[in-house]
Amino acid sequence: QKEVEQNSGPLSVPEGAIASLNCTYSDRGSQSFFWYRQYSGKSPELIMFIYSNGDKEDGRFTAQLNKASQYVSLLIRDSQPSDSATYLCAVNIAAGGTSYGKLTFGQGTILTVHP
Amino acid sequence: DAGVTQSPTHLIKTRGQQVTLRCSPISGHKSVSWYQQVLGQGPQFIFQYYEKEERGRGNFPDRFSARQFPNYSSELNVNALLLGDSALYLCASSLGTGGWRGNQPQHFGDGTRLSIL
Numbered sequence: 001q002k003e004v005e006q007n008s009g010p011l012s013v014p015e016g017a018i019a020s021l022n023c024t025y026s027d028r029g030s031q032s033f034f035w036y037r038q039y040s041g042k043s044p045e046l047i048m049f050i051y052s053n054g055d056k057e058d059g060r061f062t063a064q065l066n067k068a069s070q071y072v073s074l075l076i077r078d079s080q081p082s083d084s085a086t087y088l089c090a091v092n093i094a095a096g097g098t099s100y101g102k103l104t105f106g107q108g109t110i111l112t113v114h115p
Numbered sequence: 116d117a118g119v120t121q122s123p124t125h126l127i128k129t130r131g132q133q134v135t136l137r138c139s140p141i142s143g144h145k146s147v148s149w150y151q152q153v154l155g156q157g158p159q160f161i162f163q164y165y166e167k168e169e170r171g172r173g174n175f176p177d178r179f180s181a182r183q184f185p186n187y188s189s190e191l192n193v194n195a196l197l198l199g200d201s202a203l204y205l206c207a208s209s210l211g212t213g214g215w216r217g218n219q220p221q222h223f224g225d226g227t228r229l230s231i232l
Binding site: 088090 | 171203220
């Protein structure tokens with residue numbers, strides 16, 4: 001089992017729709033969860049982070065965390081063609097609390113928003 | 116404010132050579148992490164430095180080394196380059212204030228694209 005897994009994609013949604021991106025993680029002790037957006041040929045850009053169970057909203061983005069199910073998701077409302085990118089889920093895998101600077105990434109989900 | 120800056124942007128080397136990549140963190144950030152990203156995959160953790168000390172090391176061979184300077188900038192060195200080292204090398208900085216919440220959000224630089232011939 002991979003430490004961080006994302007829905008394989010690619011995901012294609014029409015403009016204005018809700019895009020739902022999902023991620024599961026293996027280490028129940030994980031504390032910090034991040035979503036990055038990466039445009040082709042560019043570096044990852046932080047768009048959301050969440051530490052506590054529940055929802056966190058920022059503009060059109062909502063991150064959802066369920067630690068009991070070891071599941072984190074990202075919802076993008078009113079999707080725009082400019083949202084087309086690879087979305088990376090990253091988790092701080094708590095290896096004895098000593099590697100808090102290490103992010104473990106999923107393989108990414110490619111999102112395409114078509115007009 | 117300036118973000119994370121990395122140099123050089125692109126680099127072409129041949130097998131067996133050595134390379135040094137440089138990173139300047141966001142002002143006020145004391146933690147620097149290095150990642151390797153190959154095409155089609157998520158970044159893989161190489162090193163983390165906080166307050167000039169190595170705090171984490173990923174599953175990379177000893178050919179990879181790094182250090183952090185008093186001004187919190189960092190260098191990643193790779194010796195005896197192999198074709199498989201061709202990748203985008205990313206530097207990320209964060210506040211890194213310690214404890215489990217020491218994993219403050221990490222912000223990435225534009226990366227150094229390393230090609231090995």
